[in-house]
Amino acid sequence: MLIEHKFIDWIKQVCDAQVCDSQPHKHVVLGIGDDAAIVDHGEYLTVVATDLLADNVHFVLGQTPDHLIGHKALAVNLSDLAAMAATPVSVVVSFLLPRSMELEQAKEIFDGLKGLADQFSVAVIGGDTNCHDGPLVINCAVTGIVPRDRDTANRWNMSSAKVDDAILVSGDFGASISGKHLTFEPRVKLANYLAERYEIHAATDITDSLSIDLAAVAKKSGVGIRLNLVDIPLSEAASELNGTANIGQQNQIVVPAAVAAALFDGEDFELAISVDQETAKEILADGDCPCKMTCVGAITSSARFEVVSEGGQTVEILPRGYEH
Amino acid sequence: MLIEHKFIDWIKQVCDAQVCDSQPHKHVVLGIGDDAAIVDHGEYLTVVATDLLADNVHFVLGQTPDHLIGHKALAVNLSDLAAMAATPVSVVVSFLLPRSMELEQAKEIFDGLKGLADQFSVAVIGGDTNCHDGPLVINCAVTGIVPRDRDTANRWNMSSAKVDDAILVSGDFGASISGKHLTFEPRVKLANYLAERYEIHAATDITDSLSIDLAAVAKKSGVGIRLNLVDIPLSEAASELNGTANIGQQNQIVVPAAVAAALFDGEDFELAISVDQETAKEILADGDCPCKMTCVGAITSSARFEVVSEGGQTVEILPRGYEH
Numbered sequence: 298m299l300i301e302h303k304f305i306d307w308i309k310q311v312c313d314a315q316v317c318d319s320q321p322h323k324h325v326v327l328g329i330g331d332d333a334a335i336v337d338h339g340e341y342l343t344v345v346a347t348d349l350l351a352d353n354v355h356f357v358l359g360q361t362p363d364h365l366i367g368h369k370a371l372a373v374n375l376s377d378l379a380a381m382a383a384t385p386v387s388v389v390v391s392f393l394l395p396r397s398m399e400l401e402q403a404k405e406i407f408d409g410l411k412g413l414a415d416q417f418s419v420a421v422i423g424g425d426t427n428c429h430d431g432p433l434v435i436n437c438a439v440t441g442i443v444p445r446d447r448d449t450a451n452r453w454n455m456s457s458a459k460v461d462d463a464i465l466v467s468g469d470f471g472a473s474i475s476g477k478h479l480t481f482e483p484r485v486k487l488a489n490y491l492a493e494r495y496e497i498h499a500a501t502d503i504t505d506s507l508s509i510d511l512a513a514v515a516k517k518s519g520v521g522i523r524l525n526l527v528d529i530p531l532s533e534a535a536s537e538l539n540g541t542a543n544i545g546q547q548n549q550i551v552v553p554a555a556v557a558a559a560l561f562d563g564e565d566f567e568l569a570i571s572v573d574q575e576t577a578k579e580i581l582a583d584g585d586c587p588c589k590m591t592c593v594g595a596i597t598s599s600a601r602f603e604v605v606s607e608g609g610q611t612v613e614i615l616p617r618g619y620e621h
Numbered sequence: 622m623l624i625e626h627k628f629i630d631w632i633k634q635v636c637d638a639q640v641c642d643s644q645p646h647k648h649v650v651l652g653i654g655d656d657a658a659i660v661d662h663g664e665y666l667t668v669v670a671t672d673l674l675a676d677n678v679h680f681v682l683g684q685t686p687d688h689l690i691g692h693k694a695l696a697v698n699l700s701d702l703a704a705m706a707a708t709p710v711s712v713v714v715s716f717l718l719p720r721s722m723e724l725e726q727a728k729e730i731f732d733g734l735k736g737l738a739d740q741f742s743v744a745v746i747g748g749d750t751n752c753h754d755g756p757l758v759i760n761c762a763v764t765g766i767v768p769r770d771r772d773t774a775n776r777w778n779m780s781s782a783k784v785d786d787a788i789l790v791s792g793d794f795g796a797s798i799s800g801k802h803l804t805f806e807p808r809v810k811l812a813n814y815l816a817e818r819y820e821i822h823a824a825t826d827i828t829d830s831l832s833i834d835l836a837a838v839a840k841k842s843g844v845g846i847r848l849n850l851v852d853i854p855l856s857e858a859a860s861e862l863n864g865t866a867n868i869g870q871q872n873q874i875v876v877p878a879a880v881a882a883a884l885f886d887g888e889d890f891e892l893a894i895s896v897d898q899e900t901a902k903e904i905l906a907d908g909d910c911p912c913k914m915t916c917v918g919a920i921t922s923s924a925r926f927e928v929v930s931e932g933g934q935t936v937e938i939l940p941r942g943y944e945h
Contacts, residue, residue, distance in 0.1 A: 326666060330841070331779050332704035332825055333670035335767065342650060343667050346657035347762055348749045349715035355751075380656035391673035391760050425672045427679075431755050436715050438671055438762030443659065455655050501656055517654070 301394060301426045304403045311411060312421040322420040324386045324442070334422035336387050341442035346377035352395075352432035356479065363402055365479040367409030370435040373504070375417060375483035376566045380502035382453045382492035383441030385417050385485060390424035393434035406435070417485060451496050453488075453570075458499035458518035462596040463577035467588045468567040470507055471535025471558030474619075478564035487568060487588040495580060499571040506563035506618030512602050514571065521599035524560075527607050530591045531555045535562075544604070545612035552606065560604075563618040571596055625718060625750045628727045635735060636745040646744040648710045648766070658746035660711050665766035670701035676719075676756035680803065687726055689803040691733030694759040697828070699741060699807035700890045704826035706777045706816035707765030709741050709809060714748035717758035730759070741809055775820050777812075777894075782823035782842035786920040787901035791912045792891040794831055795859025795882035798943075802888035811912040812892060819904060823895040830887035830942030836926050838895065845923035850876060851931050853883045854915045868928070869936035876930065884928075887942040895920055 312329050322328075326335040336343075350370050352358045358366070371388060378385050390410065394403055414421055419439070443452070467484055484502070491497055499518060503510050507529070515522045535555040542557035544550060559565075572580065580590055597603070601613050636653050646652075650659040660667075674694050676682045682690070695712060702709050714734065718727055738745055743763070767776070791808055808826070815821055823842060827834050831853070839846045859879040866881035868874060883889075896904065904914055921927070925937050 327776070327778060332701045332777075333668045333707065333765070335705070335776070336667050336669060337769075338662055338667050343660050343662050343764070344657045345660060345711065345713055345746060345762070345764060347713040347715055347747060347760070349717055349751060349758075349760060351717050351751060351753050351755070351758075353755075354717075354753045377656045381659070383657065387669065389669055389671040389762055391671055393673055393675050393678075393758060422669060423671060425760075427673060427675060429675050429678045429756070431675070431677075432753070434673075434675075434717055434758050436671070436673060436749075436760035436762075438669070438713055438760075440667065440669060440764070441657070445661075452651070452659070453656075454651060 300398065300400050300403065301428045303400050305426050307404060308407060325420045325422060328420060328422045334387065336422065336440060338442050340445055342445055344378060344381050344383035344441040344443055345438065346374050347436065347438035348373045348377065349434065349436040351434045358433055361479060363405035364409030367406040368413050369479050370437050371410045371413045372481060372483050374437045374439040375485055376502040378439055378441040379484040379488040379568060380453065380500055381443065382488040382500070383443050384489060385419045385439060385441045387420045387422045388414060388437050388439045389422060391436040392426045394426065394428045395433055396428045396430055447492065448496065451492060453492070453497055453500040455499055455501050455514045456517040458514050458520050458571035458596045459573070460520055460596055460598045461574065462498055462571040463574050463592050464511065464569060464571055464594045464596065465577055465580060465590045466530070466567055466569045466593050467590055469530035469532040470565045470567065471532050471555055471562050472538060473562055473564040475534040477532065481566045483566065484568045484588065490587050491570065491580065495572065495576050497570050497572055501569055503565040503567050503569055504563060506561050506616070507565065508560045508602065508614065508616035509563065509618040511569060512616040515602065521597035521601045522594060523597050523603045523605065524594035525605045526552060526556050528591060528593045529556060529559045531559055535559055544614055546615055550606045550610055550612055561617050624722065624724050624727065625752045627724050629750050631728060632731060649744045649746060652744060652746045658711065660746065660764060662766050664769055666769055668702060668705050668707040668765040668767055669762065670698050671760065671762040672697045672701065673758065673760040675758045682757055685803060687729035688733030691730040692737050693803050694761050695734045695737045696805060696807050696890070698761045698763040699809055700826040702763055702765040703808040703812040703892060704777065704824055705767065706812040707767050708813060709743045709763055709765045711744045711746045712738060712761050712763045713746060715760040716750045718750065718752045719757055720752045720754055771816065772820065775816060777816070777821055777824040779823055779825050779838045780841040782838050782844050782895035782920045784844055784920055784922045785898065786822055786895040787898050787916050788835065788893060788895055788918045788920065789901055789904060789914045790854065790891055790893045790917050791914055793854035793856040794889045794891065795856050795879055795886050796862060797886055797888040799858040801856065805890045807890065808892045808912065814911050815894065815904065819896065819900050821894050821896055825893055827889040827891050827893055828887060830885050830940070831889065832884045832926065832938060832940035833887065833942040835893060836940040839926065845921035845925045846918060847921050847927045847929065848918035849929045850880050852915060852917045853880060855879045855883055859883055868938055870939055874930045874934055874936055885941050
């Protein structure tokens with residue numbers, strides 16, 4: 298029996314897919330093991346996302362704890378659902394395993410994925426597993442739900458940012474490569490908390506980089522961005538960076554390396570939302586909000602991506618991010 | 622700009638995802654280009670499937686017309702939906718591109734996928750694209766719908782075959798490697814035709830092989846299988862095979878190579894269904910059925926997989942299939 302078959306048999310045992318956290322999953326009609334699965338989204342809209350991870354692109358096999366590879370494979374997908382304020386329901390997982398991989402290692406990777414799935418009540422409802430003479434590849438596709446009666450103005454599209462909106466972000470930014478990109482918790486709870494209480498004009502999760510992803514929101518919304526560099530919350534790992542960087546389209550301003558990391562590193566997997574100024578004040582004053590939120594700038598009517606330096610200088614920057 | 626970014630921009634242009642065949646897709650609320658897509662399955666159950674294809678495993682890049690690679694990547698997924706009698710709605714597509722691939726080749730592959738998507742009114746609603754130093758990998762995850770009021774006895778599970786049922790198959794079998802595995806049309810129309818008119822106890826699509834996939838139905842249903850070898854419809858390509866093969870657990874019977882190919886080759890992507898004998902007669906006599914159907918055997922109460930040879934000998938066989 299090939300490793301892939303043993304792996305599949307083991308996965309089926311681990312994921313009696315109609316059960317999640319020892320309870321039947323109320324949205325799963327038919328789980329893992331048939332030609333396809335059936336999920337029942339009744340009074341909800343179904344949200345679908347997919348992300349693929351590959352060895353030497355998104356992680357380095359042998360240099361990354363195996364369970365964190367599985368964790369990340371699902372977490373990046375749940376981050377997409379969070380960016381739509383959807384509640385995760387199900388995942389289908391495809392594995393392309395290196396022919397030389399031991400079964401135990403494949404299981405360890407899957408365990409990392411299943412642990413996160415259980416944490417968010419996500420049912421593993423199917424997948425596809427193959428071996429090849431090449432690197433490890435994992436693809437997840439997730440479904441989630443959004444209440445059908447949620448205001449269409451509160452659907453968290455990237456194209457709905459409005460001029461003069463405040464830009465709020467969760468958590469902090471920069472140097473994710475030092476560990477956070479593998480261990481982060483997708484902002485599902487925060488997203489649902491905000492969606493239930495506030496009107497969010499636009500939202501995205503920061504994957505490519507704060508500058509690239511906000512630029513994408515601006516482009517889709519037909520607006521501009523102005524960020525106050527001193528307001529961007531810096532991660533501990535970013536703060537430990539020494540030196541400075543020149544940024545701006547003519548490299549005309551000098552900023553701490555930590556600020557450049559926050560703008561350009563990517564894989565922070567934090568939420569960025571665009572809300573009107575009144576809503577921003579309410580969110581920032583909300584003591585029950587499950588995650589620290591920070592106002593980092595505003596939506597402008599220009600087509601430019603501008604940053605305001607510590608010294609008050611406003612320059613246009615070229616968004617860029619981590620190239621895998 | 623990297624090829625993957627150019628490729629993504631082009632895909633977004635090709636798939637304004639709320640449009641399919643020049644019409645807004647009635648189940649797509651938010652299509653390609655956001656963090657995730659939203660499909661509305663209102664009065665339907667959502668069916669989800671995924672399949673991953675890799676170079677040198679499921680096709681050989683450079684020896685396979687590019688558009689057929691894309692065709693196959695989606696077709697194998699639609700075949701899974703057909704095996705549940707679901708109507709396809711949407712697909713998310715992940716590409717892992719070899720860094721050396723030219724943009725035009727990537728587009729040609731996608732065009733093959735999009736052509737089939739249009740044919741079946743499937744909206745391409747998102748995906749993920751990366752480059753790496755390795756082989757081409759494509760993953761599709763599809764959603765489909767099943768009417769909520771469809772009789773639960775008619776849900777096409779693999780676990781619902783009943784003793785004395787007839788086993789019917791669509792099309793013909795064997796030697797798929799000579800071309801059909803790349804060009805086949807998923808049996809979506811047939812499945813929906815049958816589901817609307819007949820009670821189908823169990824169903825699957827033949828991917829690994831006729832013997833492996835029927836054995837999986839038998840195992841999940843707690844029943845046995847008896848196939849009449851002379852009744853298995855042979856493909857033209859299989860019929861061209863010369864020679865004979867010894868089959869049976871002790872290799873005790875000799876059959877034409879074509880019959881062995883039909884049993885063991887796999888990737889036929891035909892439907893196999895289990896229905897009571899009366900229903901089988903009706904289906905076989907149904908002149909409007911969109912595809913040739915053939916009765917190849919019956920469900921038994923034993924736990925064995927038996928075949929009956931041309932000479933009337935009954936032997937147990939060991940299911941096996943194509944190892945990629």
